[in-house]
Amino acid sequence: MTRDAESAEGQERIRSSFAKQGLMRTLGATLGKVSPGSVEIAIRPTPAISQQHGFVHAGALSAIADTAAGYAALSLMPAGKGVLTTEFKINLVAPAVGERILARGKVVKAGRTLTLAQTEVFAESGGQEKLVALLTATLMTIEGRDGIND
Numbered sequence: 001m002t003r004d005a006e007s008a009e010g011q012e013r014i015r016s017s018f019a020k021q022g023l024m025r026t027l028g029a030t031l032g033k034v035s036p037g038s039v040e041i042a043i044r045p046t047p048a049i050s051q052q053h054g055f056v057h058a059g060a061l062s063a064i065a066d067t068a069a070g071y072a073a074l075s076l077m078p079a080g081k082g083v084l085t086t087e088f089k090i091n092l093v094a095p096a097v098g099e100r101i102l103a104r105g106k107v108v109k110a111g112r113t114l115t116l117a118q119t120e121v122f123a124e125s126g127g128q129e130k131l132v133a134l135l136t137a138t139l140m141t142i143e144g145r146d147g148i149n150d
Contacts, residue, residue: 013079014039014071021067029064031071037107039071042100056096058133061103061121065090065135068105069117073139076110081141083115088137096132098123115139 011034018024018031024041027049032040041064043049049060066088074083105119121133 009079010075014075017074018067018071023063024067027060027063029067032102034071034075037072037076037110039068039075039105041068041071041103041105044100045096045098053095054097056101056123058090058092061092061096061101061133062088062090062135064101064103065105065119065121065133066137068103068119069135069137070105070139072105072107072117072119073110073115076107076115077141081143083139084142086114086138086140088135090133090135092133094123094130094132096121096123098125098130100124101132102129111141113141115141 014034015031027043029041029043032042043060043064045056049057051057066085070083070085101121101123103119103121105117108116108118117137117139119135120131122129123132
């Protein structure tokens with residue numbers, strides 16, 4: 001498979017697709033590092049994305065974790081292909097509280113039709129990272145769609 005994220009066009013394709021995602025904009029998410037098979041997405045905790053105890057809501061964590069896995073998968077696909085999540089499982093292992101929440105998605109195994117990816121989600125506080133969630137996703141390659149949900 002072409003390592004699309006290595007090229008300037010591949011980087012722009014992923015960044016452009018990310019910019020179209022209304023939910024990421026609503027969450028205040030930012031796209032960080034993009035490399036072949038790996039993507040980082042971050043959010044800053046705010047009351048708008050918290051749950052009743054003040055932690056970042058599991059829905060917000062799931063959204064950035066799933067999106068990071070999806071773009072990690074897309075980064076290994078050639079232009080003209082898209083990706084859709086077919087399923088994911090998330091384990092919430094600690095309350096998400098900190099200065100920033102960082103989702104690091106990476107491809108475990110890329111295939112022609114299905115890709116397996118994982119995302120580790122960390123809460124950053126005082127320069128330290130604490131694992132707060134782990135997502136495993138299966139993603140499907142789709143034809144005629146350039147990016148995620150274009």
